[in-house]
Amino acid sequence: MLKNKSYIGISFIILLFGIYAVPKIITRIQNGDVVKGERLDNVSNTQTNDGKLQKIGPAPKFELTDQNNKTITNADYKGKVYVLEFFFSTCPSICPIMNKSMIGIQNQFFGNPNFGIVSITIDPEHDTAEVLKAHAEALGVKSSNWHFLTGDKKYIYDLANKGFNLYAGENSKVNGGFEHSGLFALIDKNGNIRCRKDDYGNPILYYDGLEKAGVKAIQQDIAILLRE
Structure with missing residues (x-):
């Protein structure tokens, strides 16, 4: 009898979890919020900040063309704190949310010569310099200090997937034809990827550009890095 009650209790707990969690997972998939890669599996929405940001390692080097047909490299951001994203201009799903988040970040730090933004297209065949402008x-x-960058497709995909490990890929079955993570990377004045820790003391690696909490967190941490 007690064993039967235990089974009933466990089943009830599983049912409650399904009611709460499954709809959230389905919603993120339907919204095109795709996050892949071993490094990104550790990204958490639960974030803490004790004023000490983790140093993950040097950000990958890059050399691409911006919206003004000017060659831009990581060296142009030396001495600057900057946020980096992968996107594409015709994205119908998560990019409009990311755009709004990044505009908010721009506006908060506008006028500070030591802050910048890098937006790299994952659809360079369409997103020419003229289109990006x-x-x-x-x-x-x-x-x-906000450069929209384009260039060779393989170079960009290697930079995203092998360099930053911020997933980007082509998929004809999804709306828009491309998938990407919606995450923002934060780089300090010395070219290192930096981040805060989650509630378990693990580095979050990247910031969720789709959630208000993630945007607020990166704004707070940009301010910390600017003071360093």
Whole structure:
């Protein structure tokens, strides 16, 4: 009799978990919020900040062309704190949310010469310098330190998937034809990837550009790095 009650109790707990968690998982999949890669499996929405940001390691080097047809490299951000993302201009799903988040970050630190943003397209065949310039203007970009970058597709995909391990891929079955993570990388003045820890003391690695909590967290941590 007691064993039967235990089974009933366990079944009830599993049912409650399914009711709470499964709809959230389905919603993120339907919204195109795709996060892949061993490094990204550790990204947590539960974040803490004790004022000491973790140093993950040097950010990958890059050399690409911006919206003004100017060659931009990681060296152009030396001495600057910057946020980096992968996106594409025709993205119908998560990019509009990411755009809004990044504009908010730009506005908070606008006028600070030691802060910048890097937006790298994962659809370089469409997103030429001219297209990216029009896209930046439509978004309301006003910072001279915000560069929208394009270049060779293989180079960009290697940079995303092997360099930063921020997933990006082509998929004809999804809306828009491309998948990417929606995460933002934070790089300090010395070119190192930095982040806060989660509640278990593990580095979160990257910040969720789709959630208010993630955007608030990266804004707080940008301010910390600017003071270093």
